[in-house]
Amino acid sequence: MASLAIFRALRNRRFSSISPSAIPCSRSFSRLISTLVLGEHEGGFLKPSTLSAISAASSIGKDNSISVLLGGFGSDLKKAATHAASARPVISQVLVADADILTHSLAESWADLVYLLQKEGDYSYIISASSSFGKNVLPRAAALLDVSPITDVIEISEPHLFVRPIYAGNALCMVRYTGLDPCVMTIRPTSFAPPAIPSEVDSNAAPISQVDLSTFNKETQRKSWWLKLTSQETDLPDLGNARIVVTGGRGLKSAENFKLLEKLAEKLGAAVGATRAAVDANFVPNDLQIGQTGKVVAPELYMAFGVSGAIQHLAGMRDSKVIVAVNKDPDAPIFQVADYGLVADLFEVIPELIEKIPEKK
Amino acid sequence: MKVLVAVKRVVDYAVKIRVKPDKSGVETSNVKMSMNPFCEIALEEALRIRENGGASEVVAVSIGPTQCTETLRTALAMGADRAVHVDVGPATVFPLSVAKILRAIAEAEKPGLMILGKQAIDDDCNQTGQMVAGLLKWPQGTFASKVILDKEKQTATVEREVDCGLETICIALPAVITTDLRLNQPRYATLPNIMKAKSKIIKKVTLEELNIELRSDFEVCRVTEPPARKAGTVVSTVDELISKLKNEARIL
Numbered sequence: 001m002a003s004l005a006i007f008r009a010l011r012n013r014r015f016s017s018i019s020p021s022a023i024p025c026s027r028s029f030s031r032l033i034s035t036l037v038l039g040e041h042e043g044g045f046l047k048p049s050t051l052s053a054i055s056a057a058s059s060i061g062k063d064n065s066i067s068v069l070l071g072g073f074g075s076d077l078k079k080a081a082t083h084a085a086s087a088r089p090v091i092s093q094v095l096v097a098d099a100d101i102l103t104h105s106l107a108e109s110w111a112d113l114v115y116l117l118q119k120e121g122d123y124s125y126i127i128s129a130s131s132s133f134g135k136n137v138l139p140r141a142a143a144l145l146d147v148s149p150i151t152d153v154i155e156i157s158e159p160h161l162f163v164r165p166i167y168a169g170n171a172l173c174m175v176r177y178t179g180l181d182p183c184v185m186t187i188r189p190t191s192f193a194p195p196a197i198p199s200e201v202d203s204n205a206a207p208i209s210q211v212d213l214s215t216f217n218k219e220t221q222r223k224s225w226w227l228k229l230t231s232q233e234t235d236l237p238d239l240g241n242a243r244i245v246v247t248g249g250r251g252l253k254s255a256e257n258f259k260l261l262e263k264l265a266e267k268l269g270a271a272v273g274a275t276r277a278a279v280d281a282n283f284v285p286n287d288l289q290i291g292q293t294g295k296v297v298a299p300e301l302y303m304a305f306g307v308s309g310a311i312q313h314l315a316g317m318r319d320s321k322v323i324v325a326v327n328k329d330p331d332a333p334i335f336q337v338a339d340y341g342l343v344a345d346l347f348e349v350i351p352e353l354i355e356k357i358p359e360k361k
Numbered sequence: 362m363k364v365l366v367a368v369k370r371v372v373d374y375a376v377k378i379r380v381k382p383d384k385s386g387v388e389t390s391n392v393k394m395s396m397n398p399f400c401e402i403a404l405e406e407a408l409r410i411r412e413n414g415g416a417s418e419v420v421a422v423s424i425g426p427t428q429c430t431e432t433l434r435t436a437l438a439m440g441a442d443r444a445v446h447v448d449v450g451p452a453t454v455f456p457l458s459v460a461k462i463l464r465a466i467a468e469a470e471k472p473g474l475m476i477l478g479k480q481a482i483d484d485d486c487n488q489t490g491q492m493v494a495g496l497l498k499w500p501q502g503t504f505a506s507k508v509i510l511d512k513e514k515q516t517a518t519v520e521r522e523v524d525c526g527l528e529t530i531c532i533a534l535p536a537v538i539t540t541d542l543r544l545n546q547p548r549y550a551t552l553p554n555i556m557k558a559k560s561k562i563i564k565k566v567t568l569e570e571l572n573i574e575l576r577s578d579f580e581v582c583r584v585t586e587p588p589a590r591k592a593g594t595v596v597s598t599v600d601e602l603i604s605k606l607k608n609e610a611r612i613l
Binding site: 104106107108111131132133135136137138139140141142143144146147148149150151152161164165166167168169170171172173174175176177178179180222223224225226227228229230231232240244268276279280285286287292293295300301311312318321322323324335337338339340341342343344349352353356357358 | 521
């Protein structure tokens with residue numbers, strides 16, 4: 001605590017002073033606050049959730065030097081590194097760990113890598129999005145570093161003061177991190193708007209450096225092997241960052257009826273989500289589940305069809321800007337959070353919506 | 362092989378929680394408590410592994426106050442062979458400490474597999490399994506929706522629920538697995554089994570015996586209710602809905 005107070009006092013001094021004599025001082029303190037962001041990339045670009053993590057990192061303080069770590073190998077990694085480098089001045093450095101063992105994000109190798117980088121870089125923060133990757137890797141890395149991680153941060157109030165949801169989002173918990181550096185956390189992507197990244201790479205790009213993997217601990221890495229990934233191919237936008245989400249629950253009754261919902265989604269340019277009931281009944285695959293144990297979304301418009309609105313589902317969508325609920329049961333809890341409710345049979349409403357909604361631009 | 366399952370006692374998933382007026386936390390006295398749903402799934406998986414001949418013994422562990430023995434009794438009634446209760450009194454134990462306690466138990470019990478739920482529905486941390494795996498230097502299979510053990514090769518093939526679908530990995534035993542909702546359907550304890558569970562052993566262990574000191578890296582400053590949403594309106598036709606979305610919410 002005392003060190004935090006001193007640190008704040010010094011930071012304030014730095015902000016108030018613009019004389020050249022303050023420069024050596026500011027240099028030593030820019031080292032005091034530095035962040036390692038674990039980056040996920042796909043097809044040569046940083047994932048939007050990683051951009052949100054960078055945005056969260058930059059909200060900690062103005063003099064935060066942010067390094068983005070990318071792993072994998074090949075041309076995709078190179079391209080993603082260039083993409084990340086173009087985010088300067090938000091980020092100051094891109095670290096590239098070129099090793100095929102890092103391609104499939106196995107927790108064992110990634111946690112060891114984070115441990116290695118922390119020993120060398122002495123970061124004050126290690127941040128990742130609370131994606132399945134971040135949740136898998138960061139707690140393991142934190143345990144290796146003997147610090148407590150903080151999951152799913154939705155607000156950074158002060159450098160070591162965070163807000164995170166507990167009890168399926170039914171309570172917000174403000175926690176003060178009092179442990180040693182690094183402060184390890186995953187952030188909720190929907191709570192931090194991604195920074196704007198220029199599409200053109202200019203000469204002002206951040207430096208890209210290779211991580212020296214010669215001392216990389218290979219022992220734990222021989223204990224896990226990646227076999228395969230099965231995913232659903234879809235043309236609809238990604239659920240995590242769609243502007244509009246249409247969701248179906250048990251009320252849709254069958255997988256065929258979900259096609260109807262997909263048609264509506266197509267018309268709206270929306271992503272399709274589902275409740276646990278719909279997933280368990282095999283109407284749609286698991287990765288569409290929204291809720292406490294599934295994905296968390298906060299689109300501009302959320303339309304729930306045949307969704308009762310259980311606590312666990314609300315946890316994943318209550319931060320949506322506008323919520324529309326269509327349900328036959330006027331007592332369904334979903335109507336308590338809906339901005340616009342329509343008590344009607346969804347099998348009549350959806351076709352009518354498809355017919356009457358104006359074409360998307 | 363022995364399977365160790367960690368179970369947590371939490372506020373029942375169906376309870377609408379209340380934040381304490383002094384903002385120090387969530388009201389947990391006089392509230393229905395039960396086994397964390399993900400822990401039930403972890404236990405069910407361990408029992409199935411034993412029933413398929415993959416394991417000889419299932420040991421349930423819980424860390425917390427005296428009342429945790431009720432949760433362990435439930436675990437024994439579902440079919441666990443014996444239980445270990447690490448009594449820490451009324452103190453709140455955070456995942457890093459839980460992971461260290463579990464590491465100590467694992468070093469004493471030497472299980473071939475440790476199964477945990479992917480997260481507790483009260484703190485929603487989703488950390489303990491990953492942390493204990495890291496501390497033990499064991500591989501981890503998190504968010505498992507399917508687990509196949511290979512006794513000969515001493516490996517587990519784990520299908521994991523990840524953001525973009527299902528990922529399959531193979532991990533060497535001993536390992537830590539955390540369960541997702543779709544791994545299985547936990548069984549109910551039958552009355553005869555509940556009676557039988559009463560004679561099963563719950564071993565009590567203290568932190569002194571494990572040589573662990575509780576430490577916290579953070580303090581809870583305050584717990585508040587999330588901002589309430591404005592009351593909505595009920596529309597009567599699709600046309601009205603579309604017009605509201607167009608003119609009032611300005612989305613379409």
